[in-house]
Structure formats: structure tokens, C-alpha cells
Amino acid sequence: MIFSWLDYMQRAYKVNPDDATIVSNLALAYNKVANPDSALTLFNKAIQLDANNKWSYYYAAQLLFDNGKQAEAFEKNKQLLDKFPENELPYLNLGTFYFRRGKEDSSIINFELAIKYGSKNKQLINHLYSFFSKKGDEQKAAYYESLLNEN
Numbered sequence: 791m792i793f794s795w796l797d798y799m800q801r802a803y804k805v806n807p808d809d810a811t812i813v814s815n816l817a818l819a820y821n822k823v824a825n826p827d828s829a830l831t832l833f834n835k836a837i838q839l840d841a842n843n844k845w846s847y848y849y850a851a852q853l854l855f856d857n858g859k860q861a862e863a864f865e866k867n868k869q870l871l872d873k874f875p876e877n878e879l880p881y882l883n884l885g886t887f888y889f890r891r892g893k894e895d896s897s898i899i900n901f902e903l904a905i906k907y908g909s910k911n912k913q914l915i916n917h918l919y920s921f922f923s924k925k926g927d928e929q930k931a932a933y934y935e936s937l938l939n940e941n
Contacts, residue, residue, distance in 0.1 A: 795819050810840035818849065826857050844870060848879040855887055863887065878909040885914075905937070912938065 799816040806812055817832035833850035836843050847870035855863035864887065871880035885900035898921060901914055909915075919934035 796823055808839060810836045810843050810846070813839060814843060814846045814849075817846070821849065821853060826853055829853055842873070844874050844877060844879055847873070848883060851883050852886075855883075855890075860887070860891075876907050878904040878907040881907060882909060882911075882914075905934075 796816075796819040799812070799819045802809075802812045803816045813832050814836040817829045817836060820826075820832060821829035830850060830853055833846045833853065836846040837850070840846075847866060851863045851867040851870060853863075854860075854866055863883075867880050867883045867887070870877075870883070874880065881900045881904035885897045885904060888894075888896035888900060898918070901918055904911075905915065905918065915934050915937045919931055919938060922930040922934060
């Protein structure tokens with residue numbers, strides 16, 4: 791018998807339904823199989839079990855945004871930002887949310903903050919390098935190019 795990741799996570803959840811990591815991983819599995827309601831319920835449960843579970847805030851905000859609940863997504867991300875103001879995750883979400891809304895300037899500001907607070911995402915760094923190269927901001931373009939060369 792072949793088990794999927796979802797099967798394993800469901801089994802782990804039955805054994806320990808109060809482990810925030812297991813609950814969060816089960817939420818990710820439900821999200822992967824396009825069950826957003828169950829995923830969101832479980833992300834919220836993981837947050838209740840461990841208020842410092844930054845990944846559950848991060849993914850819950852994305853899930854809300856992807857399912858047309860933008861105001862709720864921004865609110866969930868605000869909770870993440872309030873708890874972890876010097877972490878890359880809330881800024882990655884905000885950059886993505888603003889990008890998808892067509893608000894390039896706000897997107898870039900937040901993506902730069904994500905890099906400042908530790909993101910090493912090469913696609914993101916390359917995006918910022920390209921953006922500033924096209925804008926003619928040689929100093930910022932050179933900075934992001936140097937980050938690309940480091941990674």
C-alpha cells in the first residue's frame with residue numbers, strides 16, 4: 791500500500807493533535823490537495839497551539855489572499871508582522887500581495903525589506919536587480935547583483 795504525504799500527516803495528527811508542527815504540516819498537506827477550508831482551520835489551530843509558529847501565519851495569509859479574502863490576508867499578515875517585525879516572511883507576503891494588486895512601488899519596498907531581514911531567495915534578488923537596472927539605479931542594481939554573486 792502506498793501512502794501519500796497527506797495520509798502520513800493525518801496519521802501523525804491522530805496520534806498527536808496538539809503538536810503545532812504536526813498541525814501546521816497537515817494544513818500544508820490539505821492546502822496542496824486544494825482543500826483551503828481545512829487548511830485554514832488547521833493553520834489557525836497551529837497558531838493557537840503555538841503563537842510563535844510564524845510559518846502558520848505566513849501560509850494562512852497566503853491562503854486567504856489566494857482565495858479572494860484579501861482584507862483577511864492583510865490582517866493575518868499584520869499579526870505576523872507585529873509578532874516578527876524583523877523577519878523576512880511578512881515582507882515576502884506583502885511584496886507578493888502588492889505585486890499581485892499591481893502596486894509595484896509598495897511591492898518593491900516590501901521585497902527589499904524581506905532581503906534586509908534575511909531572505910536569500912535568488913528569484914527575488916534577481917527581480918530586484920532587474921527592477922533597479924531598468925530604473926537606472928546603478929547603486930541598488932550593483933547591490934543586488936553582488937547578492938546574486940554571493941549566493
